[in-house]
Amino acid sequence: MSVTEEIAAFLSGANREDIPSTAIAPAKRHVIDTLGVAVGGRQTALAQPLAKTFPRGADGESFLWDGSGRTNAGDAALINGTLAHSLDFDDGGVALTPMHPSSPVLPAVWALCESAGRSGQDALAAYIFGVEVECKMAGAVSLAHYDHGWHATAVLGAFGAVSAASWLLGLNLEQIRTAIGITASMTGGLRANFGTMTKPLHAGLAARNGVMAARLAAAGWSASQNILETKKGFFDVFGCGEVSELNLGKPFHFDSPGVSLKRFPSCSATHHCIEAMLALKQEYGIGADQIDSIHCGVNVISHQALRKEPQAASAEEARFSLHFTLSMILLEGSVELKHFVPTMLARDDVRALMEKISVGVHPDLATLESKKRDFGEVAVTLKDGRKLSHRATRVRGRAPLFLTDADVDAKFLGCAEPALGVEKARGLLTALRRLESQEHLRSLLPAAYGLAR
Incomplete structure (x- = not known):
């Protein structure tokens, strides 16, 4: 048949x-x-x-x-x-x-x-x-x-x-x-x-x-x-x-x-790293003023979907931006619908923090098959020299959560x-x-x- x-x-x-x-x-x-x-x-x-x-x-x-x-x-x-x-x-x-x-x-x-x-x-x-x-x-x-x-x-x-x-x-x-x-x-x-x-x-x-x-x-x-x-x-x-x-x-x-x-009201490709950033903020209490740089490691398919440029010109672009969503966690404590507005995208502190964030393919997630073991990893370098990282393997809303x-x-x-x-x-x-x-x-x-x- x-x-x-x-x-x-x-x-x-x-x-x-x-x-x-x-x-x-x-x-x-x-x-x-x-x-x-x-x-x-x-x-x-x-x-x-x-x-x-x-x-x-x-x-x-x-x-x-x-x-x-x-x-x-x-x-x-x-x-x-x-x-x-x-x-x-x-x-x-x-x-x-x-x-x-x-x-x-x-x-x-x-x-x-x-x-x-x-x-x-x-x-x-x-x-x-x-x-x-x-x-x-x-x-x-x-x-x-x-x-x-x-x-x-x-x-x-x-x-x-x-x-x-x-x-x-x-x-x-x-x-x-x-x-x-x-x-x-x-x-x-x-x-x-x-x-x-x-x-x-x-x-x-x-x-x-x-x-x-x-x-x-x-x-x-x-x-x-x-x-x-x-x-x-x-x-x-x-x-x-x-x-x-x-x-x-x-x-x-x-x-x-x-x-x-x-x-979270953004592309699914952002969600593992959002979970990772939330975990880092909760564990270490870090704020935007402490950040020197942030790097996000994602799977190759997610990387294709995400914006590579730090700035977003519209709410549509922001929904595909780890630069924006992670900035919201550090500046606002969450990622909510109310954040995806022109006034937020234009804020000086938001734009400055977005410039400190980069996105790349994690070396363990570089093949199509690797998506079967998906995760998102966020590595943070603080201004005092400390380096923090977290790997999120689960996302709320997906099985089993x-x-x-x-x-x-x-x-x-x-x-x-x-x-x-x-x-x-x-x-x-x-x-x-x-x-x-x-x-x-x-x-x-x-x-x-x-x-x-």
């Missing part, structure tokens, strides 16, 4: 009852987390040009997560997906190939569920099925795919989105294979756009393309029936290596090994309250906690926002 057929067979035979409770509980946390960071995204710089480009009004198939109105399902998936990835605070996969699973899949699911009047239980099931496909693909493809410059959230995320959409639309096996074939010709996303507004757009495009491909397949469109493995097909062209079987649902990825949630329900609630409110106000943010959180009891998803968000259906 080809991989394309394996995915189609899995989805065409999948039922809500197939999902174990051990996968449902973490999936609900990720739904809440994704909606929270998307609502927070309404305050980012990209929200205004996004609104100018994609009109919205009182009518339309699907509601926009920032509360700005409704639009067609495809545009809603694109807008919500872009917002969900705009803060780079959305969840991450645990496969060797790094990606953000929820920002491409959940917006596609939500848009179609609202359009078709589907329930909260259907939405949760479709979301789990979509994440299952993209995360198993991320675990199966060669890391060379990512190393070559492809953004896996954009490329593999589109297959997660179309998988979820295909299940929701009830496509048969042949139609699902067609939808996958269509998606393969629409997918893309280059890592050279990291640190710009176009990176979060990748997630939005993946979500929209999943909706479009599934609808085209349902309407009778044609495409290759084995696009993933055929010569000049997806695996071949995108440098994925040999992929033989995904083992979908055996177990579900949400069950084991799990999907990570972010504790997954965030709890209480952690996710606090993160959600931290993202949503500045954008919506305390009352609406807490009301939205309460509504999302009752997702499974929602008979028609179309009314959930407007009701939480205090708007008409």
Whole structure:
């Protein structure tokens, strides 16, 4: 059985009852987390040009997560997906190939569920099925795919989105294979756009393309029936290596090994060194005025993603900067959303400290395979001549240090309250906690926002 057929067979035979409770509980946390960071995204710089480009009004198939109105399902998936990835605070996969699973899949699911009047239980099931496909693909493809410059959230995320959409639309096996074939010709996303507004757009495009491909397949469109493995097909062209079987649902990825949630609002490549710097500050009580220099050692893939220049000109660039995030720890004691603003980037003490920080590939992490034993090491030289260092091998939010329900609630409110106000943010959180009891998803968000259906 080809991989394309394996995915189609899995989805065409999948039922809500197939999902174990051990996968449902973490999936609900990720739904809440994704909606929270998307609502927070309404305050980012990209929200205004996004609104100018994609009109919205009182009518339309699907509601926009920032509360700005409704639009067609495809545009809603694109807008919500872009917002969900705009803060780079959305969840991450645990496969060797790094990606953000929820920002491409959940917006596609939500848009179609609202359009078709589907329930909260259907939405949760479709979301789990979509994440299952993209995360198993991320675990199966060669890391060379990512190393070559492809953004896996954009490329593999589109297959997660179309998988979820295909299940929701009830496509048969042949139609699902067609939808996958269509998606393969629409997918893309280059890592050279990291640190710009176009990176979060990748997630939005993946979500929209999943909706479009599934609808085209349902309407009778044609495409290759084995696009993933055929010569000049997806695996071949995108440098994925040999992929033989995904083992979908055996177990579900949400069950084991799990999907990570972010504790820090910056690129995942910064997180090991953030943990290391926090440990050094806690152990030695060091402050910014004591620093002579700091060097960060990371894996070769993380080094590709991170900024090498000390200064950052925008919040988008700062999210990929160890110079900035470590400066925040030393000057502000933490790394929080409130720090990623122009006034902070322009502060003289911040800019001066950023110049003292450098980033390089750790000699033990110079090969692609070395990412399997990932860590981040921070070496500090103080003005009095002392040299301190710490190697962080664990990151909060990743296995085995997954965030709890209480952690996710606090993160959600931290993202949503500045954008919506305390009352609406807490009301939205309460509504999302009752997702499974929602008979028609179309009314959930407007009701939480205090708007008409």
